[in-house]
Amino acid sequence: MTRNPTATCRLLALLALTGLLAFASAPMEAKQRPDPSPSVRAPRLLPVPATDEDFRPATREQVELGRLLFFDKILGGNRDVSCATCHHPLTHTGDGLSLSLGAAAKGLSVTRSPGDPAGGVHERVPRNAPAIFNLGAFEFTTMFHDGRVQADASRITGFISPAGDELPAGLDSALAVQAMFPPTSGAEMAGDPGENEIADAAAAGDLAGPEGVWELLARRLRGVPEYVDLFEAAFDDVDTAEDIAFVHAANAIAAFEGVAWRADDSPFDRYLRGDRRAMSLDAVKGMRLFYGEARCGSCHAGVFQTDHDFHAVAMPQIGPGKGDGIDGHEDFGRERETGDPDDRYRFRTPTLRNVALTAPYGHAGAYVELESVVRHQADPAQALESYSIESALLPPRDDLDAIDSIVQDDPVRRSEIAASSELPVLDLSEEQIGLLVEFLQALTDPASIDLRTDVPMRVPSGEPVAD
Secondary structure (H helix, E strand, O other), X not given: OOOOHHHHHHHHHHHHHOOOOOOOOOOOOOOOOOOOOHHHOOOOOOOXXXXXXXXXXXXXXXXXXXXXXXXXXXXXXXXXXXXHHHOEHHHOOEOOOOOOOOOOOEOOHHHOEOOOOOOOOOOOOXXXXXXXXXXXXXXXXXEOOOOOEEEOOOOOXXXXXXXXXXXXXXXXXXXXXXXXXXXXOHHHHHOOOOXXXXXXXXXXXXXXXXXXXXXHHHHHHHOOHHHHHHHHHHOOOOXXXXXXXXXXXXXXXXXXXXXXXXXXXXXXXXXXXXXXXXXXXXXXXXXXXHHOOOOHHHOOOOOOOOOOOEEOOOOOOOOOOOOEOOOOOEOOEOHHHHOOHHHOOEEEOOOOOOHHHOOOEOOOOOEOOHHHHHHHHHOHHHHHHHOOHHHOOOOOOHHHHHHXXXXXOOHHHHHHHHHOOOOOOOOXXXXXXXXXXXXXXXXXXXXXXXXXXHOOOOOOOOOOOOO
């Protein structure tokens, strides 16, 4: 049985109801500050609302090409997964699972099955699949939970990435760089060695070579006449099929993600733009608490509620881990990239836009309830000590289940994670917790609730979109 049946039912209900809710839009005036009544006076310093100038532009042709590529299983080593498998519009650009099941699994979201041990997945993807909202904004220059992709003008390639100086030239943004890497992961998209040539190249660490992952994927795309036409229309430097490189695909995917999943018209945004009725009274009180006494805004800063930095907040470690620690089941987070022990258990501050839609929460998806993660932030050590994996949503299989709680069940490692927390303990009342949740719900852009029209009916490769 899938863990946390209540959360499962809620998510299935959400999927069933998607598109049935409507929200009224209020007129907006840019960069005006609200002036609420004294009892709910807003903090003196609120973010400046986002404008079109804050987002990276893209052409219609690039966006459409990226949309098709995003849903096309041609980019999976075994042609059984696409980008959308773990970042689907019907699950609000995530997959609704604590930890994803990539290549060799079947189904979508809570119905996804790992298969049997012999022919199915060999492990859960070690980290939660994050949502993709607003990543087309210029300020998002750091990607992945550990920041292993970052814009860096001092580098030859312009970016820090797992490929180092072998990263190809011509990538438009950190978001495009990020799109280069899921197809190189065996657990995510490539598959296991021996199953296909892309998986073999990935296992050998050959990403950018003449027989590397990115060239092999580009060859697949060059072999589809419809894609050739689309690439030629989208990019000035593509005149023939041979000009297509995987860099073009990554740039197109980033263009689609950045345009389609922009979310900056929430009640909070409207409030920032001067519509004093956009948020409920409780949401305004929650905002005052968020930016005031609770000090959430010290890390969840700016208009997208992230400082783009790395912090240790003692989130539970569940799942297979990233190969760290005495048995490989730990995830040292930012330390994996910097080598600095002070960065152990630090992870990138997530944006809170559409947070009410994007559960589970935490780098390993430990919590499926928004209120639970708010309670955790108020007293991380106590929450970690009392955490139960029943709070997660993990499609079951005995061998996978057996390792999911190894770190969490170890009191020594649990205490080390707790001791790393940077957060002060906050004595929040039940009312205050409710007000914070109310404000977080006001960060939902109504246009993000129903994303069904982002899903294409077909893709140029002819691979199935729905299964």
